[in-house]
Amino acid sequence: MPRPFPRWRVEMTGKVFVASLLKTTSVIALLVSGSNALIPLSADATPLSSVKHIGAEAADNQPMMLEADELTYNIDQDVITAQGHVEIYYEAYTVTARKVVYDRKSAQFSAHGHVRMTEPNGNLIEADNLQLSDDFAQGFIEAVTVYTPQFTKMIAKRATREANQDIILDQGEYTAYTKKKPLWKIKATKIIHREKEKTITFQGASVEFLGIPIALFPDFTMPDPTVKRQSGFLTPKYVHTDRAGYGAAVPYYWALDPSYDLTATLIPLTKQGAFGKVEWRQKLASGSYQATLGGIHQFNPQEYNGSSGNVDNRFMLNSSGSFSIASGWTLGWDGTYKSDRAVVNDYSFAQLGTASDKSEVYLTGINDKNRFDARIMGFQLSQEDRPWSGNPNNPSAEFSPLNDELQSKQPIIHPVIDNSIIFDQSVMGGELSFDGNLTSLTRSTTDALSINGINRFRGVEGTFTRLSANLNWRRTYIDSIGQVFTPFAYAKTNLYFLGTVDHNIPDLTGDAVVFRGMPAVGLEYRYPMLASFKGGNQVIEPIAQLIARPNEAHIGELPNEDAQSIVFDASTLFNWDKFSGFDRNEGGVRANLGLQYRLQFDQGSFVSALFGRSYQLAGQNSYATPDILFATGDSGLETSGSDYVGSLYIDTNSGFRLGANARFDESGFDLQRTEVNASGRFGPLTSSIGYAFLKARPDAGVPDDREEVLGSSALRLADSWRLYGSARYDLQNKNFVQDTVGLGYDDEGFSMSVSYSEDRSRNDGEAVNQIYFFRFNFRTIGGTDFSSSVGK
Template sequence: MAAVSTLTVTAGLLTHAPSVSAQDSANFLSGQTVSEDAELLLEANDLTYDFDRDIITARGDVQVYYDGNTVQAAEIIFNRASQQLFAKGNVIFLDTEGNVLRTEELQMSEDFAEAFARSLQIDMPNRTRFIAEQARRKDGNVTTIENGVYTVYTNPSRPAGKAPLWRIRSKTIVHDKQEKVIRFEHASLELFGKPIIYAPYLSMPDPTVKRHSGFLIPNWVIADKLGFGVNVPYYWALSPHRDLTTTFTPLTKQGLFADFEFRQRFQKGKFTLAAGGIYQLDPDQFNTQRADSDTRGAFRTTGEFNVSGAWNLGWDVTYKSDRAFFEDYSFTSWGGNETSRVYFEGLTERNGLSVNAYAFQIAQADYISSNFNANGFSPVGSSLQSKQPFVLPVADYDFVFADPVLDGELALTANFTSLTREETDAFSIDGGTTARFRGVDGTFSRFSMDGTWRRTFIDPLGQSFTPFAYMKGDLFFLASPDSDVTALANESFVGRAMPAVGLEYSYPIIASFDGGNQIFEPIAQIIARPNEQRIGELPNDDAQSIVFDTTTLFDTDKFSGFDRAEGGTRLNVGLNYKLQLDSGHYLTGLFGRSYHLAGNNSYKIPDILGATQDSGLETDLSDYVGSLYLDTKYGIKLGTQARFDKDDFSVNRLQAQASAIYGPLVSSVAYAFLDAQPNVGIVDRREELLGSASLRLQDNWRVFGSMRYDLQNSNIVQDGIGVGYDDEGFSLSMSYSEDRSRNDGDTTNKVLFFRVGLRTLGNTQFQSNSMNSN
């Protein structure tokens, strides 16, 4: 017998051996190629080279590194004659894309065009897993897995023999690298180890594909007025930067609903285009307050583009055939807004410009009560939609000077607004005698400028003095106004100016103690101005919301917009308190009021809307306002805002909210109270309580619920309850809710919602609406 010539190295290290090609260690799934210049590093306890048979054998903690790929095994044999590599014993292969293959034996050719493994497991970076009896790779492209299972990673605490929540078991799994698709033949979806759905054929994109054409998971719809339907979406991957989703929903009562959404991305922007509609087979299911046509639909487009540098152009435009379209067909995938907007804006460190155009399509039903009949301006049955303005444009410019002016900061603000309304928007506060106007017909334009200067001084005692001054100027134009509403019927242009000077003072007093510190800070602010001009003679569209609380106490002008300009001399005072404990507890509060000292009180004299008369500022001594915020280290947070009557300290307005996280329980509660506002037609006080909670049961189950309760009328406005299950690869939720708050001719909207989600595969949902229940 001839002797065998061998070379044995103990604790061997072999480098620069390209003939032991690491192409053998290429990606088992993707079949990626390795660099021709890559160098191989092999480490082993023993390394043997059989010269006669031209075989290299590495044993004992063998590790091969090549071009970013790693192979670990108890033994690796490379047959140079047959150009085959064999890895045995606890084989772990990690490729450059993060895929991990585990098996007991792995056989591959030098160029990796052919490969074979038994009893393997492949874990991918997206936490999905393939398990199979055997897998074979052929022609460097197609990998075939026999008797395989596809699932997600299971929780490490799950018993080894327990089946995962869901998995796809297939007789044959074929991965085509060139087509980037994984096909399942004779497949079944198993839930908790039990097959629930069988399919002779399934397919999905491989993990390297982010976008792939195909059907998405269907959703289910059932509603009193729609019948039963199945929402079937199809996704079209048109290009790397362009895609389309088309969805068809056959409904047993109303026919075929169809919609699409197109998305396009460019180097400097993106846009979407969506539309949907239906020809209703039974339109009589809906009352005429909701829709009076057989054909209903909607259109929406969004976009945003960088024009140059800091300048962006964008839009979000929605058009719907009727006000209730998105309520009745809420399963549309893209939705819509009541406000359409087109904008052009730019922002730098010290200045910004934005130009906007707005249009509104409201969902609110028209008034049906004669109490809203205001001297002929709002007859019963008139369209609220026709009273919504087109706003074109609203231009805002802000600029802060970089260099100090008189050692202080000077900022400029400018606004131009022009809006057109077809019909005067009016209502009555007392059944027809007294009218209030949210807007007037015709075209209303206003140009405003505001220059504000301020400077802060701090003396050696820590007292802060901030003198300030501002000058506001407005120019109004109203074309074709209603002569019964404004004084501009006989004037084309009206100018208005409002100069002001003032001083703000504060003195924070810090008191430290063992365990924390507290700050007492008295604050006072005085502003001297002339009287506001033309009150009640000019339209008011952007200064209708008057909320007097601690957030606006020290605003030099408490109106929310430019159409009103506060006048007269006013003093605002308050006491700010802060408590900070080293243990982590934090408490802050503010209490104060406002004094009208001289001139006409802008909040006492009503404009065409009259919203200021119940604001708490209409008297020389205002209501009191206070706020409190508490944050504990135990997950409990409390915040409240309140306004108290100046005479008897009764509550005129109160908002309070609290949230808590305690172990598995997450909860929140909010309370709102608003006293009657007869000057704007609200004759009854409003008081509501809103609460929600979610309780986690064990590791994955949770129950949740919410309720909105009208304390004044003793009825439930909204309520809902549900149960959910969440795992790393599976989610399920079922909820039931009722809504009695919609002003649309229906008393109660009931929704049953059911959703199932499988990670990487998609989700399906079931929604049932009962929209006409008493």
């Protein structure tokens, strides 16, 4: 079929019109649209000056637009030449150059001088000279550099563009495109970029790092940077532990479908054989899930002790998922089943999904004012049984378990449901809210311990069920001088079903069903006093809170599952009830008093402090009356006048922050517990440090003071280089619990880190766990890591 003659659109200064290029035997003329005038041009290729845009239809009828300072046409050779700031637009291609020559006979054009071509896929090609067919499908390029949108770069002396859109680069280089000189590159005699298959093949390749060849590959293929998922081998990772030996994780990835994939990994180990792992992942319209199965037939099971013993076959199955079933509602799970307690820890280098000691299925619903959370949970411990060697009947024993079998003490929770509602409609001008809880669990063995000869019970054998419903009301009034009055009231109810629990525990009620209620009324008073000054302001605010209620009922007669942790500090000073859960209710008449201070500067920095104390004014002090666990004995609330609590927070708004929380004895003002945390940026240094102190609690089985310092720092040594480290130090025992030091490098094309860690936190008498770790990654082609654990 004869090629249709191009139809040109010309934009001239001050006037736009359409013109046709008419080929005659001797002249080419412009026929001005809307008139019969012909503008003749001489056959000797007289320049068409002042031409700004010329558009043509190519063979496939797609318009081609050309912009140039000057255009000439040689009618004898049928060649059009554009010069000076030439720009060509064809489909999604653009070409810029100093000169473009279009040979209509051969249907090819060439570009010369600072050539830049943008392709539909986003690639940018820079070259000295370029020759292509008029449909841009094939041709040759000299001194070429190809930049991709994924920030990679290919360089070659010469490149060929095939009709199938393959680009072949001779004597080429491939690397990441960065602002500075890249540290690595792949050199190859031939680089073939198959755009349709989305692969890059390297023939006669070598990988260079800092200009030094570090690996030779006669022929290999990898996905191009646009590919996010493609089947094939992933980069191996290397590992060493004392008990497993040396090994390499070799993963193979199957991109089975855009919505699901599978990874199979084999980890040959010199001491234990091959550890195998299979991971399945799938995305659905409403969520996603994953399943991981890993296992090994051990060659030398005697290397491991504890619950795994001399077991030949060890395995682990883990699955997790999360799905949106309605607006604000999520259904999910995270479950693990292990052949023994230690398999996940012993083979942690295999990265076994989300494996943990807890397995659960959950349903949550959240909106602006309501929250619902329901969970079924089970526990499979990793911690080994550590039989106590003392005599539990010896009253001088500080701490001893009455049963060493930890797993049987773990409950199955079926279920625990929490529901919180803030009602839209006000009641008596105030806010009404509801907190509900249902807890039901079964434990096969009573979890008991002896502290100084007194038996304590953390969990009771049998099935325990409690239904709780709490209503809370509050309203705030502010008078004309700024005093803030907040009356409040609440009612707590608990219904216990104890028919199948172990009733042989001393003082535990023998009733199968027990009801308990706790009504309360209270008033909170605040008077914030503001004083402004040039550059800021300060607020001094006394706070008083009075709560009246009856004595707590059935103390010591009921199980305590969720109110075992009592932390009294400045953050809980004004809590209406300072117990952590539903199984205990604060009773009697109590007053909470405090003074709050805030210094605020206009530039954003501030200082905030709070100091206060709590008083039991009347009735029975719930914190002084032991339950079956007696978790409140050293809470700081067991006396009529509590310990003093205070907090301090400083923020300079320039990178430095400090927060502190402390509790002081009510009689001698001795420090009982404190936490101090500080962080800051000082030029290239970023650091944080924390200090914690906990006074000895003999009644809780802690005979000695505990005191630790935890710190971490990162120092930017130079561009892209950083030195980092962390340490946890036991001030009482004068030894490091954990410490890490490392060196890292990160830029746009390459990252690597090397670190050394020590861990003594197991406290099991075994050797210190020393971990060596090395990681590097070449962007777009991958990386690997190596870890070695000595003492594990």
